[in-house]
Amino acid sequence: MGTCNKIQAANITPILAAGSVASPYFYEVNITQRLCYATCADTTPVFAPQFSLVGVSQVGTGQYVATIRVQGIISYVPCKGGCCTKQQPLSQEFTIPIASAAAPTVTITQGASVNAVAATACKPCSRIFVSETPLTITVA
Numbered sequence: 001m002g003t004c005n006k007i008q009a010a011n012i013t014p015i016l017a018a019g020s021v022a023s024p025y026f027y028e029v030n031i032t033q034r035l036c037y038a039t040c041a042d043t044t045p046v047f048a049p050q051f052s053l054v055g056v057s058q059v060g061t062g063q064y065v066a067t068i069r070v071q072g073i074i075s076y077v078p079c080k081g082g083c084c085t086k087q088q089p090l091s092q093e094f095t096i097p098i099a100s101a102a103a104p105t106v107t108i109t110q111g112a113s114v115n116a117v118a119a120t121a122c123k124p125c126s127r128i129f130v131s132e133t134p135l136t137i138t139v140a
Helices: none
Strands: 011-016 025-040 050-060 063-076 086-099 106-110 114-118 125-139
Touching: 011 086, 025 063, 025 086, 025 114, 050 086, 050 106, 063 125
Parallel strands: none
Antiparallel strands: 011 025, 025 125, 050 063, 063 086, 106 125, 114 125
């Protein structure tokens, strides 16, 4: 089965919702993570990410970047892996740009995460795990 020495970084994409033009901003944060082992496409892994604000830094006149950390454990049962549940940690930072005349105060409220396994047609197993979490970013 091989070991999983190097966990690849997750691909984290914050998408601003259409119509969200003023604070509080509504984002959908899409996380795509390659799992160490393939898992059954019809058995969704358990993942309850926690989002926290790391800090806000100025990058230009009226331009700031909020750095956000997402942390959690992806728990899943590998295909042909018997009954052993695998756990794969995810701890990564991503940024969201903010336009503000003065140094902003940023707060984050997260909604319920939706998790899935992305598998190609007719394939029962996949290593591609996808999680989407709605975030409300309040800038004051």
